[in-house]
Amino acid sequence: xxxxxxxxxxxxxxxxxxxxxxxxxxxxxxxxxxxxxxxxxxxxxxxxxxxxxxxxxxxxxxxxxxxxxxxxxxxxxxxxxxxxxxxxxxxxxxxxxxxxxxxxxxxxxxxxxxxxxxxxxxxxxxxxxxxxxxxxxxxxxxxxxxxxxxxxxxxxxxxxxxxxxxxxxxxxxxxxxxxxxxxxxxxxxxxxxxxxxxxxxxxxxxxxxxxxxxxxxxxxxxxxxxxxxxxxxxxxxxxxxxxxxxxxxxxxxxxxxxxxxxxxxxxxxxxxxxxxxxxxxxxxxxxxxxxxxxxxxxxxxxxxxxxxxxxxxx
Numbered sequence: 253x254x255x256x257x258x259x260x261x262x263x264x265x266x267x268x269x270x271x272x273x274x275x276x277x278x279x280x281x282x283x284x285x286x287x288x289x290x291x292x293x294x295x296x297x298x299x300x301x302x303x304x305x306x307x308x309x310x311x312x313x314x315x316x317x318x319x320x321x322x323x324x325x326x327x328x329x330x331x332x333x334x335x336x337x338x339x340x341x342x343x344x345x346x347x348x349x350x351x352x353x354x355x356x357x358x359x360x361x362x363x364x365x366x367x368x369x370x371x372x373x374x375x376x377x378x379x380x381x382x383x384x385x386x387x388x389x390x391x392x393x394x395x396x397x398x399x400x401x402x403x404x405x406x407x408x409x410x411x412x413x414x415x416x417x418x419x420x421x422x423x424x425x426x427x428x429x430x431x432x433x434x435x436x437x438x439x440x441x442x443x444x445x446x447x448x449x450x451x452x453x454x455x456x457x458x459x460x461x462x463x464x465x466x467x468x469x470x471x472x473x474x475x476x477x478x479x480x481x482x483x484x485x486x487x488x489x490x491x492x493x494x495x496x497x498x499x500x501x502x503x504x505x506x507x508x509x510x511x512x513x514x515x516x517x518x519x520x521x522x523x524x525x526x527x528x529x530x531x532x533x534x535x536x537x538x539x540x541x542x543x544x545x546x547x548x549x550x551x552x553x554x555x556x557x558x559x560x561x562x563x564x565x566x
Contacts, residue, residue, distance in 0.1 A: 278338035279434065280508050280558040283331065285310040287439025288363035291406055293333055295356035296341040297321055308439070326360060334558050342403035347396065360406040361386060363435065389526070410478045412437040413458055416543040419445035421455045421493035423484060427470055428458040433461040433478040437554045440520045441481055447515050453508040455491030456483055459549060464549075479554040479564045481566070485509050485529075498547040499531035506533060513539050517553060522566060525555035 264550055281289055291308035298304065299316050302324070304317035315331040322329040325340050333341075343353050354373045361367040367382035380396040385419045387394045390405045409434035415422050422431060432443075438461075445456035459482035462475050475482075485499065486493045486508035497503040513534070517524050528551035529540035542550070555566040 257384075269356060273351070278333075278498070278557075279340075279408050280335075280556050281333040281372050281385070281436070282522075283310050283312070283478040283518055285436040285556075286443070287435040288359055288411065289317060289435040290314070292356035292359050292407070293318075293341070295352040295359065296343070297344065299351055299353035299356070300341055303551065309477070318409055332557050338407065339400060343528070344400075345375055345398040347375055347377075354379070357383075358407075360409075364406060364409045365389070366412075372517050378402050399400075410462060410464055411435045413438050413461065415443060415458075417455075418449050419455060420458045423457045423458055423459055423493070425471060427460050427463075430460040430463055430469055430475070431458060431482055432464045434554065434556075436520070436523065436556075437479055437481055437552075440523075440554070441483070441514060441552070443519050444512060444515045447519075448486070448508070448512055451511070452490075453486050453505070453511065455493050456486075456512065457492040457496075458483055474553075474563070476521075477559075477561060477564055479556070479559075481552045481554070483512075483550050486512055496548050498530070500547065506531065510534060510539065510562050513550065520554065523554050523556065525553040525564065525566065527552050 271479045281293055286309045290310045291306060294304050294306045294314060300321060302317045302321045304314055313550065318333055319329045319331045322337060327336055328342065345357060350373055352373065354375050355371055358371040358379060360370050361369055361382045362371060365386055369382045383398060383402065384394050384396045386406065387402065390404065392401055411425060413420055413431040448454065448456050460469060460472060460475055461481045463469055464477045466476050466478060474480045478539060484496050486492055486505045487497055487503045488505045513527060527540045528543040528546040530542050530547050531540065534540045535542060555564050557566050559565040
């Protein structure tokens, strides 16, 4: 094959979304979740005639609204937004559409793809362009219109953590920008980081989560589904953004690390499957569990109902 043709094939391959990046089902959302997907859900409930407060947190009021919607559409009224409930909510949209459903779409585009669209509920040219860009990114037909596949791919797309002066900093273990995870996992870690900064413990240092479309990540047996997130231990000098420590070293701040763990669990009730960390004191307290190689960081594993992989099923 001529060199030019080889280079063209390689360039095309680089644009292909990895196999398995998107699934045939919507990811579930339920009580205790938070973030862009919950906010989009709340907008879609309102668009469907079941109004609920728009705050990005899956509150008891959101659960009640989901149950009401499910009952009204002949679905199992379990309060969990799984594949069938998402599919019933995911209305088609196109240029000229307006209202809460468009706000749901714009929320997802702005958060998952950092699209420069105004969240105004109007499906104008900028939203069409953002949809077309996402369809191209996801390997979907580029139509500028939103159908069930676009909704499913957007809701299922991982979110990149925001590195800010008042929340998260980033540390690398050689995998580059592996700071992607599910919308709820990222929202929880970001909220926990803001809380730790506000309480004087310093920024939270984020390590590997997942790659943008999941899949194998060097040095990890997991971190493939956007539900595993590594963070450094908090230090007494609050310098965790500059360097790590282990639970055996004098720099380690057990009280602050305990508070971080409790904050994460409190922000995502029912959605923290486990936390690997080898401090025997915190293990005895039931906050973490031992796993080889976890002396210097927390490995937080989130979970969702209806997860295909039992490791991540609540």
